[in-house]
Ligand code: OGA
């Protein structure tokens with residue numbers, strides 16, 4: 001990445017404020033936010049290029065469950081993932097952007113978000129992730145899930161939609177609590193309360209690239225340092 005791009009991505013953070021405000025207002029109102037084509041284009045392009053150029057061997061079959069009971073289960077999910085670090089320009093620009101979002105949400109919503117973890121995901125043709133929750137009440141410390149999509153020209157025939165299932169008990173105030181289907185198009189950002197929204201990824205008909213991440217509370221205790229990998 002050249003110097004000018006770096007400055008554009010990192011120095012003009014006030015540019016993101018309207019988006020961050022929209023996300024926090026949506027979270028307050030509905031518990032989720034869907035913002036089509038909202039991730040800064042330069043960042044989306046950088047991430048998309050990075051994920052496509054990455055050696056296929058960096059991706060590992062995704063499992064389910066926490067470290068000790070981590071299992072690979074072909075029935076639940078079939079995608080491959082690669083955890084994001086700050087070791088690449090794309091990774092560090094992404095981490096910087098999410099950290100701005102984290103600070104904004106902490107100021108506006110008092111969520112006490114403490115850390116962030118995220119991975120690239122690759123769904124090949126036919127891959128899916130069945131209905132699941134990212135966190136369970138009282139157990140995990142994942143508070144907010146963030147997903148962004150890196151796919152150019154996704155058409156309705158390509159499948160791979162993310163479906164959110166609003167929890168009718170948790171949000172009786174939702175006027176419209178039908179399932180919400182989201183096309184994984186380039187730059188679309190989805191944010192939702194991890195404990196409140198079961199969700200699934202329908203089978204993709206072509207390669208589908210995304211990032212999934214989680215803001216967490218700090219719940220490290222004595223011998224159980226979070227987050228586990
Ligand atoms: C996940 C997940 C959603 C998506 O990785 O936990 O739900 O649309 N991803 O990729």
Ligand code: MN
Pocket residue numbers: 132133134199
């Ligand atoms: Mn999920």
